[in-house]
Amino acid sequence: MPVAELRDLERELHRFQLRVGFAGAVVLGAFALLFARFFYLQVVQHATYASRAEDNRIAIVPVAPNRGLIMDRNGVVLARNVSAYTLEIFPAKVDDLERTIRELGEVIEVQARDRSRFRKLLTDTKNADSLPIRTRLTDEEVARFAANRYRFPGVEIKARLFRQYPEGDTASHVLGHIGRISVRDRERLEELGVEDEYHGTDFIGKAGIEASYQQELHGTAGIEQVEVDAGGRGLRTLARTPALPGNNLTLTLDVRLQQVAEAGFGARRGALVAIEPQTGAVLALVSKPNFDPNLFVDGIDSAQWDALNGSPDRPLTNRAIAGLYPPGSTFKPFMALAALELGKRTPRSTIFDPGYYVFGDRRFRDSKPGGHGTVDLYKSIVVSSDTFYYQLANDLGIDAIAGFMQQFGFGARTGIDLEGESTGVLPSPEWKMKRFRRPEQQKWYPGETISIGIGQGYNAYTPVQLALAVATLANQGAMRRPHLVGQIDNLRTGDRRAIDPALIRRLPLQREHLEFVTHAMAGVNKEGTGARVFSGAPYTSAGKTGTAQVVGMKQNEKYDERRVTERLRDHSLFIAFAPVENPRIALAVLVENGGFGARAAAPIARAVLDYYLLGKLPASMEKPAPVDESDELESD
Secondary structure, three states: OOHHHHHHHHHHHHHHHHHHHHHHHHHHHHHHHHHHHHHHHHHHOHHHHHHHHHHHHEEEEEEOOOOOOEEOOOOOEEEEEEEEEEEEEOHHHOOOHHHHHHHHOOOOOOOHHHHHHHHHHHHHOOOOOOEEEEEEEOHHHHHHHHHOHHHOOOEEEEEEEEEEOOOOOOOHHHHOEEEEOOHHHHHHHHHHOOHHHHOOOOEEEEEHHHHHOHHHHHOEOEEEEEEEOOOOOEEEEEEEEOOEOOOEEEEOOOHHHHHHHHHHHOOOOEEEEEEOOOOOEEEEEEEEOOOOHHHHOOOOOHHHHHHHHOOOOOOOOOHHHHOOEOOHHHHHHHHHHHHHHOOOOOOOOEEEEOOEEEEOOEEEEOOOOOOOEEEEHHHHHHOOOHHHHHHHHHHHOHHHHHHHHHHOOOOOOOOOOOOOOOOOEOOOHHHHHHHOOOHHHHOOOHHHHHHHOOOOOOOEEOHHHHHHHHHHHHOOOEEEOOEOEEEEEOOOOOOEEEOOOOEEEEOOOOHHHHHHHHHHHHHHHHHOOOOOOOOOOOOOOEEEEEEEOOOOOOOOOOOOHHHOOHHHOOEEEEEEEEOOOOOOEEEEEEEOOOOOOOOOHHHHHHHHHHHHHHOOOOOOOOOOOOOOOOOHHHOO
């Protein structure tokens, strides 16, 4: 073999050995680095990563508190909690929601309304950990899902407490309802600085007492340390800080009285508020039609929501605190009191009522054709003479009327412990300036004052405002703030906190003037427009009927109820308090489109007073006995 060839082989071998040596050094260096990293992690950082591993094994689970109970004044439970199993989907852990729901339906019945409700919750509730697809599972359904659980990652069965309203739709506008916490609710909780208290809580009060006393009812969330497996499922509880239950509320409401009042309306629309004059305690608060708050507990489905929200009867509107209505002739006792207090009339003042009042070139008609003849202040209330109050309104003037009526709370929120109360409209030149934009609309015309005197025109008040005014009259001018919660019980400490009756103001009224108006209102139920309804009552009551126009009539045009569609007919009103000697209850009743006050509203008031004062239940309130419309005393 030539020498040159041998030298080439040695050179190539040397190069190979160098490459092998370099590769070996790289491998050894890599292993050295790995060993160093392992040493660092396993030895140097052992304590840190051991702690993290322990944290991954333990999940911190918030525990929602038990919501407080709501009871009436006699201890009847109106809102409570019941436990049940819920099938819940964790949207973030499910790849295909539609397929999962479809396959769940093969194991557990999932109806169309369940799917609809789930989609609504998915849209309305952002960033929710889990949402229910089925609630209140039976034991058989729980067992069936447990056997198929492996097929449904991201689906769990949870034990939940559900709100329940045992009396159904009774007092629904008082109690309100709960609903899932929305994004807007979360923002509100953050503004109040209480968002930390709601970890683990899915529901919040949305209306009524459930909303206005949310913080009292909610309680304080607890915490559980739960050992979980690799799939995130709980194995056992390691530690627990129990949740603290919310406070129980005892209402001033008498639920049986409430049921009597609601039954009196039957299928008609309207409102009733009954108040204890000496304390401001609300004994009954009715808004018809009402709704079943149980529909909202699981999350109301779209069809039910549309039916409630789109109904022309507006069952979700609390007419008692948010509905605005002209008071009609129930305004007249307050006008009479204003006339006495301001020196514009005396008890012996009289006018001749020909059945109309002429102001300028306009004739204002009385409700009774031909009028009532000679009318003094007492008779003006008893027979409800419009002509008397047309003239009185003109003599008083709008400024004096507004200033006096403001004392009784007309045109101002009462402060009742419910959200959503309307202010109402107490007409005045100042109000008109703010209400309208065009200069010609802002001017107050003297003719507008005339209709104000009989509770028409721009007058618009809530039933609770009217009830408060009547209660103030019955309580000799002492105005107590109306309230629905009478006592708050703290289950954690055992403390009981009674709600003190707050005095809003004491009106500077002369006792003889109050007694005169009360005497005249008692005459209404003895010999006047309410006499037929209160015939045979074993107690003495003071009252006033009222009829409020829904649409204005042309001058000299006679109103004919039979020619007007039902929703454009006059409203029926009645105010009362009893017993006259020592008033224990004052109330205001409104029946929408019910016509004469003596025909629709007064029988409801009679039934409520009979039950509250005598314990007498009505045989039937569905069809109140009609009042003879030909009776000359039926004009309001």
